[in-house]
Amino acid sequence: METINTLLAIDPNYIVVGLIILFFVLETFFNRREREHVGSKINHLFHNFLFQLLAIATGSVLGFLVVTTFDGISTYQLGLFNLISMPYWFKVLAGVIILDLSDYWLHRLDHVSPLLWRQHRVHHSDTSMDASTSFRTFPTDIIFFTIGELAFSVIFGLDIMSMNIFLFLLFPVLFMQHTSLTYPIWLDKAFGWLFMMPNYHKVHHEQDQYYTDSNYGTLFIVWDKLFGTFKTKPVQEINYGLKEFEGAHKQSFFYQLRSPFINIKRVEE
Secondary structure, rough: OHHHHHHOOOOOHHHHHHOOOOOOOHHHHHHHHHHHHHHHHHOOOHHHHHHHHHHHHHHHHHHHHHHHHHHHHHHHOOOHHHOOOOOOOHHHHHHHHHHHHHHHHHOOOOOOOHHHHHHHHHHHHOOOOOOHHHHOOHHHHHHHHHHHHHHHHHHHOHHHHHHHHHHHHHHHHHHHOOOOHHHHHHHHHHOOOOOOOHHHHHHEEOOOOHHHHOOOOOOOOHHHHHOOOOOOHHHHHEEEEOHHHOHHHHHHHHHHHHHHHOOOOOOOO
């Protein structure tokens, strides 16, 4: 437990910076196209990283809400798990699973609701997907997911350790899922029965809405398989992004920032 606490105490900003440097180097080294267009890649990283700065600002405010909520759960013994006797490790593990389940439904709602899709499409708009795409999230989408996760936490009476572990796992997973690196198929066969493998998440970023509206899970793929939203497609055949956001101007940070307030018609294949 002491080792886990030491890892969780690491400043997440250090983790993010370390991961983006690692994946930038790997993508540039292993992807010939990105190596030949490194200037465009740096520009792409810059525009996406501006969203990360907004996320940091948003997270500093939400952090108070998260701590206050979990303090309330602990103080007043709120939620289902506080009515049941169970080992602490089991409660923490179950909490991580429940948080992932909550993100599945919140993510699915993002795609179903026209209003929520306006904010969420900012993430899907990236037509040159790489690890930095994980940064491209509109601030209100972060708020939406956080409040939803906290609602599930109150209902089930989760421990803050579950949230900390979930977020700690989330950062590397998001970078792995969005990177332009090519992953071998055997990884999907070995671990894809349980986890949301990067190749599966790449399908979620396909322009064709048939595939966009699938593979909503974050850590685990089991929710998509259980609720009928799992789809596959060869990675080399995927067209990333949204057609209505093609072009350098529409890929810029400032256009993306105002895009949720613009009526942009979905362009189908």
